[in-house]
Amino acid sequence: MSDLNTTNFTNPSNFILLGIPGLEAAQIWISIPFCAMYSIAVLGNFTILLIVKREPSLHGPMYYFLCMLAVTDLVVSTSTLPKMLSIFWFSSREISFSTCLTQICLLIHFVHSFSGMESGILLAMAFDRYVAICHPLRHSTILTNSVVAKIILAVVMRGAVLALPYPFLARQWPYCRTNIIPHFFCGHIVVVKLACADISISSYYGLFDLFSEIGMDVFFIAVSYTLILRAIFRLPTKDARLKTFGTCISHLCAISALYIPDFFSSLLFRFGHNVPLHFLVLIASVYQLVPPMLHPIIYGLRTKEIRGRLLQLFTHKET
Template sequence: MAQANVTSPFPGYFILVGFPGLEDLYLYLACFFTVLYVVSTTGNLTLLSIIKIDRSLHEPMYIFLFMLSTTDLLLSTFLTPKILEILWVRRHETSYEACLTQLFLIHSFATTESFILVAMAFDRYVAICHPLRYFSIITKGVIIKIAVCGVIRTEAIMVPIMYLLKKLPFCSNNIIHHSYCEHMAVVKLACADTSINNIYGIIVMLVTSLLDLFFITSSYVLILRAVLRLGSRDARLKTLSTCTSHICVMLAFYVPAILSSIVYRVLTNVPLHIHILLANVYLILPPLINPIVYGVKTKQVRRRLLFIFKL
């Protein structure tokens, strides 16, 4: 009698491959990611402290910046330690529960960051296009409503993702070809039909990323139109300079994200470690760049930093 084809049971944990093909460089990568994490954490904590202590910074623009920096800090905190564990001590295992928790938190904070960037673009639009009505439009009540909408949107996106993921059965293949628990990398391991998960993942990407980019782009088109109407060249340059920090932050967030998505879905012949590195840059770069950009470009933050270091 032919033996029945039995699928091996899921062992209860996943193995993250890390950066395959770069094992000889793990020490250098470990040092590099450690420096990035320390600089990122220090920068965001410093920015949060400055905004909290300096009452002159308790304005809508800096409240949104406080939200962004908090999100960045949490994102890097839930992402980087596991990567460092892989690189420093070669510990690749992660439990099923820990993996799903990391997946939920990382994607939640990445989604929240995108929403905050939209809110910051709207803030700059009101400040430049309707300066006399700015404080009557962007009130504390409006900021609270925006924050609540951001949380609701993130939960509305993530709850179905986690529900669909929890329903999937996992068998003997528990090797995640990534350095962290990325959604689609985990879905690929399921020994069942994952078409619903794939379709929902694409819908989420289109609705969130493209819609957020549309709102941000629309805001800056209106801002540019208002700036070009200013009579003085100095006034135009001064007005545009207030937006350069936000533009740099948006580029640091969306460009690596788009490149990673293109490599993952279109350029399938790209080496795996390149895709993994791009996926890490997409999440690690914004928390690193944001406090540096705002520390350098924002006069009030820069002045406070110089005052601290003089002490």
């Protein structure tokens, strides 16, 4: 960790990305599961988009939200993996100061906003499950195409607006501690920790974003599922209760795949002062790659309509 010692320069012309600090010798091997996860994420999410596009019977609110989730998963995973692999495979570690800040302005802004959108889409899907179970006869009149479009627009706008301050907060600080970034990309909180100034406002805004956006979504998802469970327990038979609850399993798995790594990663990066750096970076990598990989698998295996169309697609190709 001697590379992280304080130096006597201000706003260095270049930063050095370490990748996964302390595991440089093993990075070529670490890249193999990362590539595998990314390949599964790309293939799975594109398959979801293709199936929904080709099947008119799937052109409904739940599947529109699922397509939006697939798009955000593709954006989030693709935004960081190429730079990670260039470090692992080609030792392309150097990045200019201006490029690093531009990456925060564009790439990381993109990741933050789309991550927020992903959370909002899961909330919209929870609302869809609530209407489908608690008000099944009014589902088509409540969640019309116009309402779905407005929900998606609201999700997109919220994510973009809340992500907007990050690059401005990063650009205002003087950087004079070191030019070594213990990560594989210029993340906001990772870069501002190198500033020789009080960065409390950046940290506080990150927590505000985390709890006001994702925390609010989790709260309303919990409310939705409380009402859903009340409706399920009122059903007359055990089979009916299990069958109805089974329609929610995919969504609950997708929620767990996103929120658990997200909260864990965000809190560790801010408060895990005694946690090894390589562990923090690996957790961040998990957050970027695991949810996009798991979501299409979850919905592909658990959603009967998508599973059936997928089997038809491969059967048709074989014949």
